[in-house]
Amino acid sequence: MPVSAAVVSNTVSELSGIAAQGGVADPVVVAVRELVRTRLAPKVLDVDLKAEYPEDLLREIGAMGGYRGAASPAHGGDGRGLRQVVQVMEEASRECLSTGFMIWCQTACARYITLSDNAWVKERYLPRIVSGELLAGTGLSNTMKSADTIEDYRLCARRAEGGYVINGVLPWVSNLGPDHVFVTGCPVRGADGELEGLAFVLVDCGQPGFRLVDCARFIGLDGTRTLACQFKECFVPDAMVLAQPSRSAAYLARIKPGMILAQMGMGLGLIDGCALLMAQSNRTHGHVNQYLDDQVGEVVEALEQARATTYELCDAVDADPDGGAARTLEVLKLRLAGGELSVRAAHAAMLHQGAKGYLVRNAAQRRLREAYFVAIVTPATKHLRREIARMGCATPAVPARAA
Ligand SMILES: Cc1cc2nc3c(=O)[nH]c(=O)nc-3n(C[C@H](O)[C@H](O)[C@H](O)COP(=O)(O)OP(=O)(O)OC[C@H]3O[C@@H](n4cnc5c(N)ncnc54)[C@H](O)[C@@H]3O)c2cc1C
Structure with a gap:
């Protein structure tokens, strides 16, 4: 190590x-x-x-x-x-x-x-x-959570000549602007109110019937242009449809493992940054930092394991025309560990840096706020644990500390 x-x-x-x-x-x-x-x-x-x-x-x-x-x-x-x-x-x-x-x-x-x-x-x-x-952005949080029966759909679409008319609000979608695009998925209901499936669409933020509203301030990730997306009788033509309702279940299964797995890039980088902060503090305070629960070596070891697993799964997901659906459980477990290790590493970095880490301009407190995002962005820790449990598996423990 x-x-x-x-x-x-x-x-x-x-x-x-x-x-x-x-x-x-x-x-x-x-x-x-x-x-x-x-x-x-x-x-x-x-x-x-x-x-x-x-x-x-x-x-x-x-x-x-x-x-x-x-x-x-x-x-x-x-x-x-x-x-x-x-x-x-x-x-x-x-x-x-x-x-x-x-x-x-x-x-x-x-x-x-x-x-x-x-x-x-x-x-x-x-x-x-x-x-x-x-x-470009991705407004699939509500789509995924609703598809997994965690919350209700916030958008609804009805079939119209040559496309879909969408109504509703997605409260938080990031990396947006008037000339940006994003993907979302909304339920399409027939005349009888029955769910026909989801329509996955690419939305042009400048199109009629669509409005971006800047209405939230966040304690971290506030520079990500996270905006509310309002759809009012917003017509999306078939040309912009990525998956029609009849094929949406297969499409969602195809994009999901890679989408969740890629989020590991956030966790791996953040954990690495936290290890650096710990090591930096050890140059002057190693004699006392050694009494803290989490040491640099343990965090780095867990990071390297997570990184190797992530890269191996990336290659497997890419090689599979079904998007790695067969590896979904492994992806969920890894992503869960990624969020938990992010919080653990940021917590350790904060304790290593001590009072210095409490300064407004010090990275340690920012990393802690950022780490929680890895654990709460969809699929959040609780969502992942629920999905893993629904697949009949015990949720894995937080990566073990060295005894
Ligand atoms: C800074 C930031 C950026 C985000 N960027 C995106 C993005 O680019 N794309 C995207 O799809 N999602 C985005 N989200 C939403 C995020 O992925 C989660 O859906 C959201 O944090 C709620 O998840 P939860 O598990 O805490 O929800 P829950 O615990 O199930 O819900 C907690 C409470 O929040 C409400 N809530 C649930 N989901 C949302 C939501 N999406 N917006 C507002 N209120 C909600 C619920 O009604 C409930 O009252 C972002 C969130 C934040 C904080």
């Missing part, structure tokens, strides 16, 4: 080798790492404290190929798949979870399109999304 390197390092940037993606040689990931160091790191406080949306950086990450793993070469991608998507997200999340989350939003939207049968949307939108020219 490379802890000793952490202990002898002199600066945080030197420390960033300790738990970083050992041996990553993907030039896109390397370029994003440099962008994060030079351009994102100086902006992190503005993103966190002033809710500054890092739009230029998100576009630059796209321009350097950071979203290309989410599409095939035929549509502007590089075919490197989820592993690259996760690694790019890790690079950003090690410094700033808001940016890491928006990379997830962008690439998740691209992936939903990639896995659809809609050739027109692929042709027209995918190259612009993966290049970062068009920014």
Whole structure:
């Protein structure tokens, strides 16, 4: 375990080798790492404290190929798949979870399109999304929770000539703006009120009948342009439909494992950043930090295990035309562990940094607020535990501490 390197390092940037993606040689990931160091790191406080949306950086990450793993070469991608998507997200999340989350939003939207049968949307939108020219979100939290019978659908759609008319409100969707797009899924009911299935659609935020409302302030992730989405008799043509109701169950099963797995990029990067904060504190306070429950070595060991499992599952999900449906349980368990380890690592970083970590400009308290997001964003810890239980399995324990 490379802890000793952490202990002898002199600066945080030197420390960033300790738990970083050992041996990553993907030039896109390397370029994003440099962008994060030079351009994102100086902006992190503005993103966190002033809710500054890092739009230029998100576009630059796209321009350097950071979203290309989410599409095939035929549509502007590089075919490197989820592993690259996760690694790019890790690079950003090690410094700033808001940016890491928006990379997830962008690439998740691209992936939903990639896995659809809609050739027109692929042709027209995918190259612009993966290049970062068009920014994109994913409003599938309510869709997933409702499909899993946790809450009621907030949108409803009815069939009309050539498309669907949608009504309702999604309260929080991130990475949005008047010229952005996002994917959501809404129930379609027949004349008798019976549920016919879900219509998954790509929504253009500038279209008639649709409105973005900025109505919430958050204690973390506030720079993510998280807005309410109001649909009022909003007509979405069939050309923008990614899955019709009759095929929506299969489509949801196809996108779900990869969507949830990719969120590990947020957790892995954040945990790595927390390990750095712990190691940094140990340079001066190791003699007393050693009495804390969680030590750098344990966090790094759990991180490396989670990272190896994540990459292996990424490759398996990409290789499966069904989107990795057969590996769903493993994905859910890993994602659960990712949220729990994020909170544990951020808690440990806070205790290591001590009073210094309580300063407004110190990263430790920000990392703690960000870590809770990994554990509450859909699928949240409680949602994951419920799904794992419904699959007939005991929920796994938080990754064990060294005795
Ligand atoms: C900063 C931030 C960014 C987010 N970005 C996105 C995004 O890009 N796309 C997306 O689909 N979701 C997004 N969400 C929503 C998120 O994924 C969860 O659905 C939401 O946090 C509620 O989950 P929960 O498990 O706590 O819900 P529950 O515990 O089931 O609900 C808690 C309470 O919140 C209410 N509630 C449930 N879901 C929502 C919701 N979505 N908005 C408002 N109130 C809700 C419920 O009615 C209930 O009263 C974001 C949330 C936050 C805090």
